[in-house]
Amino acid sequence: MADLRDRLAAQAEQAARAARGPGAAATLRRARARRWRVLGGRVALSLLLVAGLVSLTGRLLDEREPATPPQTTAPAPRGVAPLWTTGGAASEPLAPQDRTLRAAGDLVVATTGFGGARGRAHAYDASTGERRWAHRTGPNAFVTAVGGGWVVVAPQYGPLIGLDLATGKERWRFELAEGQGPESGTIAGDTLFVGTSFPAEGAVDPPVVYALELATGRQRWRAVLDPGTDLEWAAPVVDGGQILVADTLSHQGSAPASHLHALDADTGRRRWKADLHAPEQGFFAEGPVVAGGLAYVASASGMLVAVDTRSGREVWRDEGGFPLVAGVRAGLVIALVGDRMVGFDPATGARRWQTPVASGTGEHWVVLDGDAVLATAGGGVVAVDAATGATRWRAAVGDAAGRPVAAGERVYVATRDRLVAVDRASGREVWASARLRLASAPVVTSGRVVVATGDGTLLGFAP
Amino acid sequence: MPDEHEFEDFYAAVFDQLVGQLFLVTGNLQDAEDAVQEALTRAAVRWPRLRRYRVPEAWVRRVAMNLASDGFRRFRRRLAVMVRLGADLESRQAAPLEVPGLMDALRALPVAQRKVVVLHHLLDLSVEEVAAELGVPVGTVKSRLARARGTLAARLDPGAGAEGPHAQEGAGNHG
DSSP states (O other): OOHHHHHHHHHHHHHHHHHOOHHHHHHHHHHHHHHHHHHHHHHHHHHHHHHHHHHHHHHHHHOOOOOOOTTTTSSOSBBBBBBBBBBGGEEEEESSSGGGGGETTTTEEEEOOOOOSOOOEEEEEETTTTTEEEEETTTTTTEEEEEETEEEETTOOOOOOETTTTTTOEEEEEOOOTTOHHHHHHHHTTTEEEEEEEEEETOOOOOEEEEEEETTOOOOEEEEEEEEEOOOOSOEETTEEEEEEEEEEEETTSOOOOEEEETTTTOOOOOEEEEEOOOOOOSSSSSOEEEEEEEEEEEOOOOOOEEEETTTOOEEEEEOOOEEEEEEEEEEEEEEETTEEEEEETOOOOOOEEOOOOOOOOOOOOEEETTEEEEEEEEEEHHHHHTOOOOOEEEEEBBSOOOOETTTTEEEEBBBOEEEEEEEOOOOOOEEEEOOOOOOOOEETTTTTEEEEETTTEEEEOO | OHOOOOOHHHHHHHHHHHHHHHHHHHHHHHHHHHHHHHHHHHHHHHHHHHHHOOOHHHHHHHHHHHHHSSTEEEHHHHHHHHHHOOHHHHOOOOOOOOOOHHHHHHTTSSSHHHHHHIIISOOOHHHHHHHHHHOHHHHHHHHHHHHHHHHHHHHHSSHHTTTHHHHHHHHHOOO
């Protein structure tokens, strides 16, 4: 032990030599942005409050209808006020993830209390913003799954809590082991499928997938996967009689590679596992996309891998850049790969078309919208024809902070500081909110577009 | 902007060194860099106040150590999901050369024990200083050090560790 200090110093020096950071200038820019976000959020909410009061007073005086969205021929108004805000009802910080806000029929379910002990799940009437119920959950909770009249929520390290969606009454709890954290879940019929991981530093405990009876929370089966891996946030994908989940390395060198696993939906027995050729750690919020007997999955190595869902055999792979898979449309697998939207032949992986959409800053999301595909990239949203790859429109609305949502005649995008509505056919901006510190992608339900701000306030806009 | 120039100098002076120290705690370079970078960003926000500290580096190290605790992996994953930039995932650098046996031995320790080892044995902080830095009682630091040294002795020097008394003697000498 006498030379422990020398060994530690030698190792620290080796690591210091390999260290690489963005630099002081970039750090100062980030720090300035943070200061402005905090300040801007406070100012924006004060303005919103004033705007809301003015609007309410005006309506009481002359009984006018709420403002309708303007015609697309007029200049797009900015600073559009919400129809309702939840005020202080959820005035704790929201987890900065898109899985904190979910639409469920005429309700919107949100979790608050990220970073503190007072975590809660709340349900709001999407139409009016009235709070229907709140349930104490424990710290850092998120909505695990919604469906079949149920909402399942879980704090960072469990338990899984089954709530009656209509009343918020707790019906069951499913306890997890110490340090075991749940990922997103999938409700299929009367069963909840959910994966769990052990995310503590240094932990290499294998992930566990559970099938729980939705009505009681009783375990039907559990499947233990490979040591040294974690499951990703992506909810398990139900593919006929099997469940598909992809894992990733817990940390560098903790396992040889990540895999796509197929588990029997009735028993949890492993049917096959496919090598994703990824000896790195990856972080993906989406699971595999399944269509026509193939599963298409992005690997941490930046490959798009197509796997036969019956055998687990790899059918093809594309190594042309990190993919975000939108899905299958017009007979093609469509993915955002680097700075291009690409249409792949589903059987062979041949590139049928590719369209530059520009990358750059902001979050990259790609979603199908009818016969088009929408991507947030390059400081805005772009719509591309799924069959030909032709660009239909671009809307320079700013860097996206979450997935775009198409509903009715609009596409809604939460940018870093505004909620923006663009015309679904032309991409023309129709309206935008006042400046907000947004923390969620929009959800659309019951004729409202709902977003959450960083301090846990929910805002409901007319479409 | 004298404050900003001062921060730039501070960043240049401490980044690599802190990553080296945090690497011993996190066991991988990416996590160490992320923890130090996040701590330095928080320091930049508070720089007008922090610059008056006697050792602002200690503040940054404390924040980075906290980030390196349980749950940091998930925190980092969340950041990555929020950014969703493929380029970041593709530009992974090589891991640093590892001193034979040391990192395996450190990885066998709980993170809390790794922290006291780094602060006490690498940075030469006294047990009382380690307790103050981590915000835990002195007795806790002593017991973590004792357990850590027991494990490290057995892994780094198996022959001596097998004899028991040698390891126990080492464990009991400090604190």
